[in-house]
Amino acid sequence: xxxxxxxxxxxxxxxxxxxxxxxxxxxxxxxxxxxxxxxxxxxxxxxxxxxxxxxxxxxxxxxxxxxxxxxxxxxxxxxxxxxxxxxxxxxxxxxxxxxxxxxxxxxxxxxxxxxxxxxxxxxxxxxxxxxxxxxxxxxxxxxxxxxxxxxxxxxxxxxxxxxxxxxxxxxxxxxxxxxxxxxxxxxxxxxxxxxxxxxxxxxxxxxxxxxxxxxxxxxxxxxxxxxxxxxxxxxxxxxxxxxxxxxxxxxxxxxxxxxxxxxxxxxxxxxxxxxxxxxxxxxxxxxxxxxxxxxxxxxxxxxxxxxxxxxxxxxxxxxxxxxxxxxxxxxxxxxxxxxxxxxxxxxxxxxxxxxxxxxxxxxxxxxxxxxxxxxxxxxxxxxxxxxxxxxxxxxxxxxxxxxxxxxxxxxxxxxxxxxxxxxxxxxxxxxxxxxxxxxxxxxxxxxxxxxxxxxxxxxxxxxxxxxxxxxxxxxxxxxxxxxxxxxxxxxxxxxxxxxxxxxxxxxxxxxxxxxxxxx
Amino acid sequence: xxxxxxxxxxxxxxxxxxxxxxxxxxxxxxxxxxxxxxxxxxxxxxxxxxxxxxxxxxxxxxxxxxxxxxxxxxxxxxxxxxxxxxxxxxxxxxxxxxxxxxxxxxxxxxxxxxxxxxxxxxxxxxxxxxxxxxxxxxxxxxxxxxxxxxxxxxxxxxxxxxxxxxxxxxxxxxxxxxxxxxxxxxxxxxxxxxxxxxxxxxxxxxxxxxxxxxxxxxxxx
Numbered sequence: 001x002x003x004x005x006x007x008x009x010x011x012x013x014x015x016x017x018x019x020x021x022x023x024x025x026x027x028x029x030x031x032x033x034x035x036x037x038x039x040x041x042x043x044x045x046x047x048x049x050x051x052x053x054x055x056x057x058x059x060x061x062x063x064x065x066x067x068x069x070x071x072x073x074x075x076x077x078x079x080x081x082x083x084x085x086x087x088x089x090x091x092x093x094x095x096x097x098x099x100x101x102x103x104x105x106x107x108x109x110x111x112x113x114x115x116x117x118x119x120x121x122x123x124x125x126x127x128x129x130x131x132x133x134x135x136x137x138x139x140x141x142x143x144x145x146x147x148x149x150x151x152x153x154x155x156x157x158x159x160x161x162x163x164x165x166x167x168x169x170x171x172x173x174x175x176x177x178x179x180x181x182x183x184x185x186x187x188x189x190x191x192x193x194x195x196x197x198x199x200x201x202x203x204x205x206x207x208x209x210x211x212x213x214x215x216x217x218x219x220x221x222x223x224x225x226x227x228x229x230x231x232x233x234x235x236x237x238x239x240x241x242x243x244x245x246x247x248x249x250x251x252x253x254x255x256x257x258x259x260x261x262x263x264x265x266x267x268x269x270x271x272x273x274x275x276x277x278x279x280x281x282x283x284x285x286x287x288x289x290x291x292x293x294x295x296x297x298x299x300x301x302x303x304x305x306x307x308x309x310x311x312x313x314x315x316x317x318x319x320x321x322x323x324x325x326x327x328x329x330x331x332x333x334x335x336x337x338x339x340x341x342x343x344x345x346x347x348x349x350x351x352x353x354x355x356x357x358x359x360x361x362x363x364x365x366x367x368x369x370x371x372x373x374x375x376x377x378x379x380x381x382x383x384x385x386x387x388x389x390x391x392x393x394x395x396x397x398x399x400x401x402x403x404x405x406x407x408x409x410x411x412x413x414x415x416x417x418x419x420x421x422x423x424x425x426x427x428x429x430x431x432x433x434x435x436x437x438x439x440x441x442x443x444x445x446x447x448x449x450x451x452x453x454x455x456x457x458x459x460x461x462x463x464x465x466x467x468x469x470x471x472x473x474x475x476x477x478x479x480x481x482x483x484x485x486x487x488x489x490x491x492x493x494x495x496x497x498x499x500x501x502x503x504x505x506x507x508x509x510x511x512x513x514x515x516x517x518x519x
Numbered sequence: 520x521x522x523x524x525x526x527x528x529x530x531x532x533x534x535x536x537x538x539x540x541x542x543x544x545x546x547x548x549x550x551x552x553x554x555x556x557x558x559x560x561x562x563x564x565x566x567x568x569x570x571x572x573x574x575x576x577x578x579x580x581x582x583x584x585x586x587x588x589x590x591x592x593x594x595x596x597x598x599x600x601x602x603x604x605x606x607x608x609x610x611x612x613x614x615x616x617x618x619x620x621x622x623x624x625x626x627x628x629x630x631x632x633x634x635x636x637x638x639x640x641x642x643x644x645x646x647x648x649x650x651x652x653x654x655x656x657x658x659x660x661x662x663x664x665x666x667x668x669x670x671x672x673x674x675x676x677x678x679x680x681x682x683x684x685x686x687x688x689x690x691x692x693x694x695x696x697x698x699x700x701x702x703x704x705x706x707x708x709x710x711x712x713x714x715x716x717x718x719x720x721x722x723x724x725x726x727x728x729x730x731x732x733x734x735x736x737x738x739x740x
Contacts, residue, residue, distance in 0.1 A: 269581065270609050270611060273609065274581035274608055275582030275608045276608070354614050358614050358617055358618065
């Protein structure tokens with residue numbers, strides 16, 4: 001390096017100056033090609049990145065369309081499921097309530113018949129007692145003229161009439177009583193009729209509500225089928241909400257699984273040994289983990305066979321008998337595992353107690369012992385651990401529901417993320433292209449800055465040449481004979497024109513540069 | 520290992536197995552051989568040795584091995600082993616073994632009336648290396664509870680290199696002798712001499728005199 005630095009002179013500064021001049025001259029000589037290279041590289045990169053940006057934008061559009069299709073398809077399936085469920089409910093309602101309608105109709109008919117009979121019976125009333133009082137009064141008012149026989153006859157007639165009147169009145173009263181009784185018997189029939197009518201009304205109202213619900217679902221389904229933007233926006237928002245809620249629940253479930261793992265990992269070493277390892281992990285830990293995973297799997301199968309989740313189409317499409325069997329088997333295995341966990345939790349407590357006792361005995365012998373804990377309350381944590389060990393597997397079994405939501409919404413969320421990434425990449429690519437083009441222009445200027453000395457000299461010389469040219473032209477204009485010798489002037493002119501053309505080309509290149517700068 | 524990390528590690532096990540090509544894992548168990556000096560006045564320090572043993576029993580786990588031997592006039596002998604065991608894979612059984620081990624040590628301490636005439640530390644270390652190598656443990660420790668002043672019978676030969684490959688040798692409670700107080704260089708030379716022998720044999724040497732810092736004694740999982 002030093003040799004190179006002192007190549008021209010022993011004086012480093014002088015040698016450096018020579019190098020500088022040499023370099024400057026070389027750079028000046030290569031100015032045009034260097035500018036072209038820089039500008040073409042910048043332009044090429046810009047073009048390439050613009051193309052990449054366009055390709056990414058197209059990909060983004062395709063992905064957006066695909067996401068939309070997937071979202072609509074998922075929503076369509078969901079809506080179909082809901083509608084199917086609504087139909088099932090309506091069917092159940094009809095089967096439960098309206099299947100008894102013929103019987104109800106018969107009951108109402110019988111009630112009406114009974115009411116009619118009772119009404120008819122009550123209408124057959126006994127004749128009202130005639131005006132017996134007038135007859136008695138008339139007979140009583142008849143003059144007897146002191147004849148005892150006539151008086152006796154009249155008295156007898158009066159008695160007979162009075163007796164008859166009493167009997168007739170009695171019969172009429174009895175008939176009225178009977179009618180009242182018949183009318184009283186009609187009252188419960190009326191009430192029954194009223195109650196039955198109310199029942200029918202309620203059933204029809206429920207059916208009406210269901211059909212309204214069904215109408216809404218159908219409307220929603222129609223919106224989805226039409227692929228309306230509002231429906232897509234609503235579905236996207238719903239998917240994001242689902243994703244976060246399901247994620248939260250899964251996190252809680254994960255923590256539950258962690259506690260479960262802690263509960264059974266230690267006692268597992270009592271069953272499978274605490275010294276063997278598979279890889280870097282204890283076999284007992286793996287066994288505990290496997291039990292938890294089996295519980296989750298059983299929970300998945302159970303909820304799947306109950307048709308609460310639909311992660312495995314093969315289970316959903318099984319016939320009811322097989323599904324019921326699967327449900328029973330899953331539930332049984334889950335219960336057995338829960339029992340095992342409860343016993344393991346109890347064993348954990350026993351082991352912890354044993355270890356604590358050993359530690360205490362070891363510490364006591366060194367004089368650092370502590371007072372024994374209250375043994376009478378020891379059953380509380382034991383019981384708590386056992387209950388936890390039994391309940392946690394069932395709680396973990398329900399992980400299938402948030403898991404299904406998470407998986408379904410994950411597709412949408414990943415699609416959205418990918419679209420966002422593609423969009424960002426497209427923007428970054430376009431910006432980078434522009435930036436690189438600008439950088440290439442800036443580099444040409446930086447290049448010129450390095451050779452500003454020769455460039456300044458060139459500019460000065462050119463200005464002088466132009467000034468000289470102008471002076472020559474002016475003088476030529478003043479001498480008229482000069483125009484008479486075009487043959488002599490022509491080569492000079494051509495030379496000048498060549499020079500001016502060169503100058504122009506230089507100017508043009510500068511203009512090109514300027515135009516490039518403007519770009 | 521933290522529970523979450525353990526859970527993740529367990530879940531990632533199949534992948535790790537695939538990547539590692541199911542290679543045979545290195546043993547993770549420990550083997551500890553505690554040598555207790557029973558010569559002369561050092562028997563008075565026996566209660567400290569019991570504290571060390573209790574610490575070891577509390578921290579060793581299933582699959583680990585432990586042996587306690589005394590240093591007397593000729594320590595290169597199985598007869599000097601007071602108790603030895605390898606803890607069972609089941610924690611409950613291991614706890615019972617620990618209780619029995621402690622009982623054996625307590626009995627020994629109660630029955631020890633007087634110390635031995637000579638101190639054969641090298642013989643004890645040789646015996647320890649044999650035992651430890653037989654266990655095939657991943658981590659091997661020789662704990663020497665002694666003042667490190669070797670006093671061999673006349674006919675015993677012990678001045679040869681000892682092979683202590685991959686064995687951690689820890690000198691515990693290295694008490695100062697009366698002569699050390701006169702010239703402390705004796706004490707330092709004694710320690711240097713042992714360190715030199717252990718390191719030359721391929722072992723690792725440490726001294727712990729403050730028994731309050733026993734947590735550094737063995738690496739606890």
